[in-house]
Amino acid sequence: MKTVTFTLNGKKTTVEAPDHELLIETLRERLGLLGTKPSCLEGECGACTVLMDGKNVLSCLKLTADVDGADLTTIEGLAQNGTLDPVQQSFIDAGAVQCGYCTPGMVLASKALLGEKPQPTDEEIARGLDGNLCRCTGYIKIIDAVRAASLRKP
Amino acid sequence: MNQDTKKTTSPVGKAVPRIDARPKVTGEAAYVYDMRLSGMLVGKMLRSPHAHAKIVKIDTSRARKLAGVKAVVTATDTPKIKFGSNEYFFPYTVDQLPLEDEKVRYIGDEIAAVAAVDEETANKALSLIDVTYEVLPAVFDPVEAMKPGAPAIHTSMNNIGVMLPVQYGDADTALKESDYVREDVFVLPSAAHAALEPHVAIGQCEVSTRRITLWTSTQAPFKVREALAKTLEIEQADIRVIKLAVGGGFGGKLEMLPMDFAACLLSQKAGGLPVKIACTREEEFCFTRRKHPVIYKLKSGVKKDGTLMAITGEVIADGGAYCSYGPTVIAACIMRIFMVYKIRHFRVIGFRVYTNNPICGAIRGFGGVQSGFAVESHMDLLARGIGMDPVEFRLKNATDPDTVTVNKLVLSTNGLKECIHKAAEASGWKQKFGKSSSEGEVVVRGIGIGVAADVMGSKMYKAHESAGTIIKVEEDGSVYVFTGAADTGQGSDTAMAQIAAQELGVAYERIRIKAADTEITPFDTGSFASRVTFISGNATKNAAADAKRQILEVVGRQLGLEKDGLDIRDEQVVRRSDNGAVMSFDRAVQLCYSFDYGHLLIGRGHYNPKTTPIDFRTGEGNISGSYGFEAQIAEVEVNKKTGQVRVLKMTDVHDIGYPINPQSVQGQIEGSILMGVGYTLHENLRFAEGRVLNPSFSKYRIPRSTDKVDIASIFVETNDPQGPFGAKGMGEASLLPTAAAIANAIHDAIGVRIRELPITPEKVLAALNREPGRE
Amino acid sequence: MPILRDFSYHAPKSLKEALALLKRPRCILLAGGTIVLNTLKKTPKGPERVVSLRRIAALAAAKETKDVLSLGAAMTISEVERLPAVTKEFPSLCEACRRMATTPLRNMATIGGNIASRFFWADLPAVLMSLEARLVLETSAGRKEMSVDSFVAGKTKGPFILSAVGLPWERRISFYLRHTRTMPVDIPTMAVAFSAAKKAGRLAEVRFVLNSGVAVPMRLKKTENVFEGCPAADVKRAELRTALAADTAGLRLDDYKRACLQNDAEEIVVRLTTSER
Numbered sequence A: 001m002k003t004v005t006f007t008l009n010g011k012k013t014t015v016e017a018p019d020h021e022l023l024i025e026t027l028r029e030r031l032g033l034l035g036t037k038p039s040c041l042e043g044e045c046g047a048c049t050v051l052m053d054g055k056n057v058l059s060c061l062k063l064t065a066d067v068d069g070a071d072l073t074t075i076e077g078l079a080q081n082g083t084l085d086p087v088q089q090s091f092i093d094a095g096a097v098q099c100g101y102c103t104p105g106m107v108l109a110s111k112a113l114l115g116e117k118p119q120p121t122d123e124e125i126a127r128g129l130d131g132n133l134c135r136c137t138g139y140i141k142i143i144d145a146v147r148a149a150s151l152r153k154p
Numbered sequence B: 001m002n003q004d005t006k007k008t009t010s011p012v013g014k015a016v017p018r019i020d021a022r023p024k025v026t027g028e029a030a031y032v033y034d035m036r037l038s039g040m041l042v043g044k045m046l047r048s049p050h051a052h053a054k055i056v057k058i059d060t061s062r063a064r065k066l067a068g069v070k071a072v073v074t075a076t077d078t079p080k081i082k083f084g085s086n087e088y089f090f091p092y093t094v095d096q097l098p099l100e101d102e103k104v105r106y107i108g109d110e111i112a113a114v115a116a117v118d119e120e121t122a123n124k125a126l127s128l129i130d131v132t133y134e135v136l137p138a139v140f141d142p143v144e145a146m147k148p149g150a151p152a153i154h155t156s157m158n159n160i161g162v163m164l165p166v167q168y169g170d171a172d173t174a175l176k177e178s179d180y181v182r183e184d185v186f187v188l189p190s191a192a193h194a195a196l197e198p199h200v201a202i203g204q205c206e207v208s209t210r211r212i213t214l215w216t217s218t219q220a221p222f223k224v225r226e227a228l229a230k231t232l233e234i235e236q237a238d239i240r241v242i243k244l245a246v247g248g249g250f251g252g253k254l255e256m257l258p259m260d261f262a263a264c265l266l267s268q269k270a271g272g273l274p275v276k277i278a279c280t281r282e283e284e285f286c287f288t289r290r291k292h293p294v295i296y297k298l299k300s301g302v303k304k305d306g307t308l309m310a311i312t313g314e315v316i317a318d319g320g321a322y323c324s325y326g327p328t329v330i331a332a333c334i335m336r337i338f339m340v341y342k343i344r345h346f347r348v349i350g351f352r353v354y355t356n357n358p359i360c361g362a363i364r365g366f367g368g369v370q371s372g373f374a375v376e377s378h379m380d381l382l383a384r385g386i387g388m389d390p391v392e393f394r395l396k397n398a399t400d401p402d403t404v405t406v407n408k409l410v411l412s413t414n415g416l417k418e419c420i421h422k423a424a425e426a427s428g429w430k431q432k433f434g435k436s437s438s439e440g441e442v443v444v445r446g447i448g449i450g451v452a453a454d455v456m457g458s459k460m461y462k463a464h465e466s467a468g469t470i471i472k473v474e475e476d477g478s479v480y481v482f483t484g485a486a487d488t489g490q491g492s493d494t495a496m497a498q499i500a501a502q503e504l505g506v507a508y509e510r511i512r513i514k515a516a517d518t519e520i521t522p523f524d525t526g527s528f529a530s531r532v533t534f535i536s537g538n539a540t541k542n543a544a545a546d547a548k549r550q551i552l553e554v555v556g557r558q559l560g561l562e563k564d565g566l567d568i569r570d571e572q573v574v575r576r577s578d579n580g581a582v583m584s585f586d587r588a589v590q591l592c593y594s595f596d597y598g599h600l601l602i603g604r605g606h607y608n609p610k611t612t613p614i615d616f617r618t619g620e621g622n623i624s625g626s627y628g629f630e631a632q633i634a635e636v637e638v639n640k641k642t643g644q645v646r647v648l649k650m651t652d653v654h655d656i657g658y659p660i661n662p663q664s665v666q667g668q669i670e671g672s673i674l675m676g677v678g679y680t681l682h683e684n685l686r687f688a689e690g691r692v693l694n695p696s697f698s699k700y701r702i703p704r705s706t707d708k709v710d711i712a713s714i715f716v717e718t719n720d721p722q723g724p725f726g727a728k729g730m731g732e733a734s735l736l737p738t739a740a741a742i743a744n745a746i747h748d749a750i751g752v753r754i755r756e757l758p759i760t761p762e763k764v765l766a767a768l769n770r771e772p773g774r775e
Numbered sequence C: 001m002p003i004l005r006d007f008s009y010h011a012p013k014s015l016k017e018a019l020a021l022l023k024r025p026r027c028i029l030l031a032g033g034t035i036v037l038n039t040l041k042k043t044p045k046g047p048e049r050v051v052s053l054r055r056i057a058a059l060a061a062a063k064e065t066k067d068v069l070s071l072g073a074a075m076t077i078s079e080v081e082r083l084p085a086v087t088k089e090f091p092s093l094c095e096a097c098r099r100m101a102t103t104p105l106r107n108m109a110t111i112g113g114n115i116a117s118r119f120f121w122a123d124l125p126a127v128l129m130s131l132e133a134r135l136v137l138e139t140s141a142g143r144k145e146m147s148v149d150s151f152v153a154g155k156t157k158g159p160f161i162l163s164a165v166g167l168p169w170e171r172r173i174s175f176y177l178r179h180t181r182t183m184p185v186d187i188p189t190m191a192v193a194f195s196a197a198k199k200a201g202r203l204a205e206v207r208f209v210l211n212s213g214v215a216v217p218m219r220l221k222k223t224e225n226v227f228e229g230c231p232a233a234d235v236k237r238a239e240l241r242t243a244l245a246a247d248t249a250g251l252r253l254d255d256y257k258r259a260c261l262q263n264d265a266e267e268i269v270v271r272l273t274t275s276e277r
Helices: A023-032 A088-093 A103-116 A122-128 A142-150 B021-025 B061-065 B121-125 B171-176 B219-230 B258-269 B281-287 B326-334 B369-385 B390-397 B417-427 B492-504 B532-559 B583-591 B662-681 B739-749 B761-770 C016-022 C036-042 C077-082 C084-089 C091-099 C103-108 C111-116 C124-130 C148-152 C219-228 C236-247 C255-276
Strands: A001-009 A012-019 A049-052 A055-058 A071-073 B041-047 B052-060 B071-076 B109-116 B131-133 B158-166 B180-188 B202-207 B212-217 B240-241 B273-276 B296-304 B308-320 B345-354 B443-455 B467-473 B479-485 B511-515 B566-570 B572-575 B581-584 B601-607 B627-639 B643-657 B710-716 C008-010 C026-028 C049-052 C063-065 C066-073 C134-139 C140-146 C161-168 C173-179 C190-199 C202-211
Touching: A001 B180, A049 A103, A055 A103, A055 B345, A071 B121, A088 A103, A088 A142, A088 B021, A103 A122, A103 A142, A103 B021, A103 C103, A122 A142, A122 C140, A142 B662, B041 B121, B041 B258, B052 B109, B052 B662, B061 B071, B071 B121, B071 B131, B109 B121, B109 B258, B158 B326, B171 B345, B171 C066, B202 B258, B212 B219, B212 B258, B219 B258, B240 B369, B258 B273, B296 B369, B308 B326, B308 B369, B326 B345, B326 B369, B369 B443, B369 B467, B369 B739, B390 B417, B390 B443, B417 B443, B417 B627, B417 B643, B417 B710, B443 B739, B467 B492, B467 B532, B479 B492, B479 B532, B479 B601, B492 B511, B492 B532, B532 B566, B532 B572, B532 B581, B532 B583, B572 B583, B581 B583, B581 C091, B583 B601, B627 B739, B643 B662, B643 B739, B643 C148, B662 B710, B662 B739, B739 B761, B761 C255, C016 C026, C016 C134, C016 C161, C026 C036, C049 C190, C066 C084, C077 C084, C077 C091, C077 C103, C077 C111, C091 C124, C091 C173, C091 C190, C111 C124, C111 C161, C124 C190, C124 C202, C140 C148, C173 C255, C190 C255, C202 C219, C202 C255, C219 C236, C236 C255
Parallel strands: A001 A071, B041 B273, B212 B240, B308 B345, B479 B511, B643 B710, C008 C049, C026 C049
Antiparallel strands: A001 A012, A049 A055, A049 A071, B041 B109, B052 B131, B071 B109, B158 B345, B180 B296, B202 B212, B202 B273, B296 B308, B443 B627, B467 B479, B467 B601, B566 B572, B572 B581, B627 B643, C063 C066, C066 C161, C134 C140, C134 C161, C173 C190, C190 C202
C-alpha cells in the first residue's frame, strides 16, 4: 500500500492505494469519480483521459503511486458551482454529444489542447484529439465545438 | 415554470440542444458500467475454448466450494429453453440456449456462469469448473460449410440457417434481351460495432417473488424482457428491464445475450444479491456480435439506353454459430434493391450459413452495407459497360414516388431522383467525372456515386410493431413523457421531447423524458432499423395531441368556446381563427386541476405503421410505413505510388422527410459516413480457426479524429404525410452507399476496380500493377 | 479491479538508488508506462518490483554541449518533439515523434522507453541510428556509451538504465518516412530514416536505415553507397533499385513493403534535389 498525495480538481487529496493500482481504478472505485470511463483499458481509446499537470494522459496506463505530487483534473473538476466550462458548453451547443461515453475524455483532451494552443487550426484540433475515439459523431461536430470554444471571448 | 428559463417553443425543425447533453459533458450521466449496488457480486461467464465440441461433462463442485463464490450455474439450473431474435417470422431460427449443455459451436460459447465477491475470486472459480469436451471437426468458411459432409453445426441441412430465394418475373429471358450483361463477385469482410461502452448487465432477483430487475446496456429493453421471460420461464410482468445512458449500440445491443440471462439467474441463486457481468474490450470483440461477412455474386443485364433489365445473383453470408438477426440481415441484404431501382425481373438467392465462428448479428445497415457495396459497384460497372454516365444511369432506373414495386413495397414520398440531381449538382459531378488525367501524374482524383434507400418505419419482428407513449401534465405545468424508445446516443429522447413540445404547444425546456423502462414506459420494439423517429415519434405526437385535446376541452367548457376552434401555441391557448390568446398554458392546466373540473391530465398515444403482411413464400408485402432515400457522392485522391486513398469529400443528399432536429440528423449522417469510410478503407475483423485475430483497438482500427472526412450534408424534405411533422427518420442509411461511392471514385481516378473490402493501399497497388488501365 | 497483479512500487531519487534496486530479482523499470503497463496486463506472472524513474530529475533534462544535443531518456515524446533544437537541427527525429502513437501517449511515453522496449514497431531506434546517436547507459559498473547499432544488436550486458541520448550536431539533412497499413495513426508497418552530412555540395556519411517490422532496424549499406559522394540529382533510380534489392535480399518483405521502400528512396532523392535548389 502507498499513501499518495496529489491535487485533485484543485483540492489537496490523499489516498491509500495498493502499489499495483491504476489511477482509473482509484478514481472510480475509491474516490467515486465515475466520469472517467473504462473502455479499452489499453491506452487506445482515450475514454479514461484525465489532465496531469495540464496535459492529457491516460489513467488506465498510470499507477496511482506514480501521481504523487501531481496536479490532476478529472471531468468532475471542470464545471464550477454548476457553471459549465466554456469547452463543455461548446460541446452542447455544437451538437458534439451523442452517446456521451467518449465525451469526458474528449472534453479534457480539448482543454489540454486549448491550454497549449489557444487558437488551433482544424488540423491541430484533429491532431490534439487523435487519442480519443468516438464511434458516434464522425468527429465533425466535436471539432466544431473546440473551434467555437477557442473563439469565445474570455 | 421559472421565468428565467429559456423557452424554445415550436422546437421541431430546430437544432435545440440535446436533452441529455449536460450530464454527459460533466461526466454525471449514469451508464450501467458505472452502477454500483449494495452487496453487488462480480459475475463471469465460462466460455468454450473450442470452436466445435460436445460437452461430455461439466463438474462445478470445486468452483462451488471456493470461498467467496456465491453462485455457479450451468444449463442444468435452467429450463433449457432456446431463444432467437427473429422468432415470430422465422421460428426455426430459434437455436441458442443461454447456457449450452450438449454442444458448443464457437470459441466463446457460454456454458456456465459464476458470481463471486470480487473479480479475482470469480476468475479463480471459472478455472475450477472442470469441463470435459469431445472436440468435433469444425468449419469456418461458409462455402465449405454448405458442402455435403461438412460438420453439422445445428440440425439444418448443409448448415444453411436461412435460405431466401427471391424471384420475380423472368430473369433469364430478360438477360437474353439485354444489350450488355456482366458478372461480378464482391467480397465483404466482418466488422465490429466498437461502441465505446462495452456490453454490461446487472441482474437482481427479489427471491420471495421471483421478480427480476435487469439493468443492461441495450437498444431494445422490451426484446430483452421477452427473451428473459421465455428462457427463465418467468412472466414478463415480473421482469423489469431498465435502460440507462447507453454508450453506443449500432445494432450490437439489440437482443438478450447469455450474460443478461446469467446475471439474473446468478442473482436468484445468490440469495438476491445483485450480479454485474461486464465485457472487457477483448471480450467485446470476440464474444458479442459482429457483421456478417458476405460473398455477393451478381449477374445483370441492361439495354443500350440504360434500362435495367434483370438482376440475378447469389448471396452467401457467414452467420457464425447461431442465428441472431440473421434472417433480417439476409433479407435486407437482398430486398433493398427494390426500394432503389425499378426492376421487374429478378432472381437472387441468399444463404445465411452456420459456421463455427463467433455469432453475426445486426450491425448498422442490417446487411445493407454489404449489399450497398456490391450492388452500387455493379451498377457502376453496368453503366460503364454501355458508356453511360453513372449519375444518368441511376436516374434512368431510380424508383419514383407513389409507386408500388414488384414486391409490393409502397413507396409514397420518394425523393431519390431529387437526391441524385442535388448530389450531382452540389459536388460538381459533370466537371469532375471521367476527367482523371494522364499517365504522368502520381496523385489523381476521382468521383463516384452510390445511392441507397432505407426503411423508416418497418415491421419485421412481430405482428405489430407499435410504439406507445404516455404523457402526464402535472398541476404545476410539468410535462413528463414516458416513451419506450431507447436513446443510445442518436438523440431519440431529444426528438421525443421536441415532438411532444411541438404538438402540445409548449416550450421544449418544459419536457422531462422518462424512457425505456419496461415496467413504466409503454412498449417499443427498440432502436434499430431507423424506426424511432417515425414510429415512436408518431406515438409521442398522438399522446401529446390527446393531452392537448383534454386541456382544450376544459378550457372550451370554461370559456364557452368550441374546443376544435382552439389550439395551444407558444405556451398559450389560442383561437385558431386569429391566433388570439385566451389563456396561458399554465393557467389552463391549473384550471384542469381545479375544483370544478378535477381533471388529471394523462395523454395516451400509440402508433402502428401502415404496412401489409409479408408473404414469406414470395417476399411480397409492404414492410415499412415509410422509406428514406439518399444519394452519396465521394471524391477521392489516390496516390498511384503508395496506393493510399484519401477521401476528400462526401456529398450526402438525403430524403429524410423533415428534420425534427437538423443537428441530430447531421450528427447521424456524419457518424454513419465515417463508420462507412472506416469499413471501406481499414476495418477488418480477422479470424483464423474460429478465433478473432485482432480483438483490440490497436489492431482493429476504427476512424480517429485525424481520419475525419469533409461532409456536405443536404436534406431533401419530402414531408412524408405519415411521419410526425413530415419526418421519416435517420439512423443507418448514410453508410449504405459509402463503400461503393468510394470504390466507384477510385475506379474513376485510376481505372481500376476493387471488389473486396477493405480497400487498403496494398490492394490498390496490387490492382494497379496487375491490370494497368483496365478494369 | 484490480487490473494488475500485485508488486511493490519504488520511486528512487537517484540513479544509484535505482541501480541498487535493479539488482534484486524480478525487477522492472517504469518510465512512461505506456508499454510496460500494457504488457503487465497481459502477463500471467508479473514482476515483484516496479521501479519508477519519475523522481530522477537528471533523466528528464535536455542539455546542449559543443558536440551533442543530449536528451534525457525520461523526456516524453511530446517534450522532444517540441524542443526547438530538435525541430531545427534534427527534423527526422521531430517527424518520428510527431508521427508516432497519439497525443496522450506521446505525453506519457519516453524516448528511453521507446528505445529500451526493443519492439519492432518502435519508431525511435531507426531514426536515432540514422542520426549516429550515442546512448548513455548507467550500470553498477559505471557509465557506458554505446551506438544505437550495438544496442539494437543486443550488445548490452547485465542490468542498465538508459539515461541519455546524445545526438551529434553535424547531421545536416534528415528525413523520416513512415508507412502504416491502414490509416496515418497506426503502428508503423515500415519506416525509413535517412540522414547525411554535406561536404562540398555532395552527400557524405549517408545513413539509410530501414525499420522493416520483421527484424531490428538495419542500415542498408549498398543503398547508402549509391547516395554517398553524389549530389542528389545524380542518384539513379535503377541503381537504387538494385542496391535496395541486394540490401534486403535476406528479409521477408512482401510486395507492398518493397514498393514502399522503393518509393521512399525515390522520395528522398526528390526531397534532396528540391532542397538543393
